[in-house]
Amino acid sequence: MIHAEHLGLQAAGRPLLQGLNWRVAPGQRVAVLGHNGAGKSTLLRSLAGFMPVAQGQLSVMGTALHDKPSNSALSALRAQVAQVHQGVHLVGRLSALDNVLIGGAARYTSPMSWLRRWPRAEQEAARAALARVGLGDAALRRADTLSGGERQKVAMARALHQRARLLLADEPTAALDVRAEDELLTLLDGLVREQGLTLISVVHDLRLLPRLADRVLVLRQGRAVLDAPLADVTPDTLSEALHAP
Template sequence: MSIPSIIVERLSKTFGRSPVLRDIGFEIHAGEMVALIGPSGSGKSTLLRHLVGLTRADRHGGRVRLQGREVQAAGRLVSARRHERCRVGYIFQQFNLVGRLSVLTNVLVGRLGRMPRGRALLARFTEAERAMARRALARVGLAQLADQRANTLSGGQMQRVAIARVLMQDAEIILADEPIASLDPRSAQEVMQILQRIHEEDGRTVVITLHQVDVARRFCKRAIALKDGRLYFDGPIGGLTDARLTALYDNAGLDELKPRSPATDLAAPVGALG
């Protein structure tokens, strides 16, 4: 087994007087693709933000290590060099693209952290970097849209641009927070297929928060489930039996467990990416 890529120890987070994460701990090894699931409000997105250092844990809230580097410990964020921060890529549900810029430029932005500071401040990209960005777009099926403004794209296309930006960053760990929550079923399948292909071809560690249990079962071999801010399940995806899922969602989120019709099932083939 490879060394842990992500280590979380006794992580806790409280907003006001409300505990959101309670003594969470787990390890994820390099090259794993893990689904982070649980009911709304269970702490999934909050946990993911802790991993990248966007949120600070409670002072007694344990520690987070990524690729052997301390991200935070005892409620304090640990500063890191730009190239170290680039080792972790974060994909947001709402894409976070600059709409007035071209698709290619949005992808090139992913390279800023690995460029010399002077060139990065001026956004002066080399021809080699532009070629790298076009290759990243080709991997997500959008090479033909490189010169189009980002705000003219569909939601699914925008999320694929966001994935290309992470590829441009050359992140070893990809954290994706509800990347398909706002997408139609076809676009959602395309995004999940791309993430799975990147995981398999590049050996990158991928952690994805998901509401759809059927999607987690199809694309991920391991699941971590949260309930009321606590670690409810951590193991092979096959261990998520219907009984466990019913208990996890307490009959309140069972729409996520119901079989989908063929028209909306992500398992249905959709053909080549467009």
């Protein structure tokens, strides 16, 4: 699914990630940890082809991102990569249904999609995705009228409708109350297991690790300092990786 060798990423000449050797198999759930500026979100951006490779190699689902792939190759890759971020990135003035339908845009490239005129099959599939996340009755509500938890569920329905193979989640439960957080984590776990998705999550709240990951990658100042199965990680080793000078 993901293969990085001596991967280096930078912006404006400043190194953001250095020397990462990392492999992720299909179906794995990996939590990426680290303090602000450690390179977590940069890594997620690179996996979707939004951050150019500065050094080394990075392949995602067979697309060699270090070889400067064509726009068509990048589009094909991004069609297989769904994203659920803290900011959600929904279009507020559009309905929940229209936001979910956007997830299937790669399958339906007709100009009619710009007018939000989707085939009946796409509309039915998008409604089914909303029903799957418990928002079947909210299909026609504007996204900017939904609660934070509901917006995250719409983002997950969009990922489900996209039929992606890789799901990138950047602090997916941030700013949610305890009840909404629990609902979202239960839903996310169910979708990942049902669809056989590979899940890469940026996580700050360590108590959420058992619900989001079977493997942990810790970054510190742009370098990997721990990469291990969650079952082998103790509180002491995790604390040392996060806080050692």
